[in-house]
Amino acid sequence: MIIHKVEVGELATNCYVVICSQTKKSFIIDPGGDLDKIKRLSKDTYPIFIMNTHGHIDHIKENQELKKQYGLKVLIHKDDAFMLEDANLNLSSYIWGKNVILSPADKLIEGGDILEVGKLKVQVYHTPGHSFGGVCFLVENQNGDKALFTGDTLFASSIGRTDLYGGSFSCLIKSIKEKILVFEDNLTIYPGHGPTTKVGIEKANNPYVK
Ligand SMILES: [Zn+2]
Numbered sequence: 018m019i020i021h022k023v024e025v026g027e028l029a030t031n032c033y034v035v036i037c038s039q040t041k042k043s044f045i046i047d048p049g050g051d052l053d054k055i056k057r058l059s060k061d062t063y064p065i066f067i068m069n070t071h072g073h074i075d076h077i078k079e080n081q082e083l084k085k086q087y088g089l090k091v092l093i094h095k096d097d098a099f100m101l102e103d104a105n106l107n108l109s110s111y112i113w114g115k116n117v118i119l120s121p122a123d124k125l126i127e128g129g130d131i132l133e134v135g136k137l138k139v140q141v142y143h144t145p146g147h148s149f150g151g152v153c154f155l156v157e158n159q160n161g162d163k164a165l166f167t168g169d170t171l172f173a174s175s176i177g178r179t180d181l182y183g184g185s186f187s188c189l190i191k192s193i194k195e196k197i198l199v200f201e202d203n204l205t206i207y208p209g210h211g212p213t214t215k216v217g218i219e220k221a222n223n224p225y226v227k
């Protein structure tokens with residue numbers, strides 16, 4: 018599997034293009050801005066899904082344009098799906114003073130779902146606490162190599178905000194401890210903002226969950 022990372026938008030959100038090495042099929046996680054950068058990274062691949070880790074504008078903004086250009090499907094957890102169409106809840110009106118209303122998702126996902134992108138297996142983990150429908154994606158290739166995408170649930174040495182609509186500190190900590198820190202220590206975490214980290218590093222150092 019090939020993972021391209023690019024920082025997009027005013028909030029420096031990490032957008033990832035994850036590619037199956039054998040088939041060149043790909044999916045895009047959290048296209049929150051800078052359409053051209055994302056298109057450049059997706060070049061020579063066949064994007065089939067957009068996967069939103071949650072419904073905040075800095076993670077969803079380019080859903081529509083990418084969908085138009087690639088004809089791909091937009092996936093989001095069922096508990097965050099309504100945020101695509103609500104400028105208050107997706108925070109576009111709050112962050113930019115501009116209402117951004119996107120079209121509904123093509124497929125609603127929930128914890129336990131497994132998707133296939135070429136030879137890659139993508140498993141959905143429901144990790145509420147930053148929003149109601151926040152999810153993490155565990156991606157695995159045929160050799161057993163894995164990568165975990167945590168959106169705004171867990172960052173290197175930090176965690177997502179819990180003061181926004183749908184947020185809950187106790188719920189977020191529970192999600193992180195029960196769904197993320199149970200993975201093997203050497204699993205690489207690709208968060209929604211900031212640098213990559215590993216499960217073992219967060220277990221030992223993250224002040225919120227130590
Ligand atoms: Zn967020």
Ligand SMILES: [Zn+2]
Nearest residue numbers: 030075169209
């Ligand atoms: Zn964010």
